[in-house]
Amino acid sequence: MIHREGISFLGYTLLVILLLIIFSFFLLSRLVFVFTSVFFIILYFFFIFFFRNPKRNFYEVHEKNYYNNKEIIISPADGKILSIQKIFENEFLKKNCICLSIFMSPFNVHVNRFPVSGKVIYVKYHPGRYMIAWTTKSSSHNEHTTTVVETNKGKKILFRQIAGFLARRITIYAKKNSMVKKGDEFGFIKFGSRVDIFLPLNSIILVKKGEKVTGGETKISIIPL
Structure with a gap:
């Protein structure tokens, strides 16, 4: 498709x-x-x-049966885990978080998907430069978007689409105050890019640096509720 x-x-x-x-x-x-x-x-x-768009299914019924007291986070993008680090998020959350960066090469599927279900409470587009996506400065200097979803348990999960050297257009579908479902599309980035997701410090990380992940399918973290 x-x-x-x-x-x-x-x-x-x-x-x-x-x-x-x-x-x-x-x-x-x-x-x-x-x-x-x-x-x-x-x-x-x-x-x-x-521009392929393979069908992805994440069945929340399975996590309800097994993760009754936890919030499971799925990968928002296809690609490779570029880094996992503790960092201070200064745009919205204003606190230390665990940041997982996912690098998307031109050969990856470039559809971006919601990592959690809940209510979109913040969406903002930031114009910027087009440095190589795997550099540290690209997260704040490059063109990017920021989206925050609040889960039904009150957890706030922030994630960013970051343009890369080849990427010249970020599309975002997320709308503030809308209710969204885990695995649904929230955006698309053309020709090489990166997605960062900021998680609470008590999160259990299920992936490691260099691991390949699949958007809408790979479980990347569990957050105790």
Whole structure:
């Protein structure tokens, strides 16, 4: 399935590629035309691959049966755990937290999903630069969004979409005061990026640095209630 963010992009890109192939047929030698056409076709299939949107299911009934006194947190993005560190969150929570950073390469699914269910109490977009996403400064200097969801047990979970060197557009669907479900889409970032999630200090971390995670499926933390 192709994500909605890719429909218009793929349509315009296909038109441009077809025009380039037609022009190259008349203007270039046969050998160069063949190589050029193959390159554009491969590039277009990469774009189709990038905008894929596989179906993900996280069944909360299982956690209700097993985690009665705990809040389970799932990964908000596909990618690799870049870092796990104690850090002071100074935008909204104003306290020390455990920050998990997930790096999304151009080959990962770039759909972002709510890590918890609850009420969205804060959403803000921050314009900024486009440094490489795995650098420390990118979290505050790059273009990013901040979203906070309050669970039905009163836990506030903050997470950020952070643009990278290739990313030039962050899309966020989260709306303040809306009720959201764990695993549902809250945004999309194009072409390489990062997602940070801030958890309470008493959280039990279930992943380690360098581990690959799947958005909407991988359990990354348990928070005692």
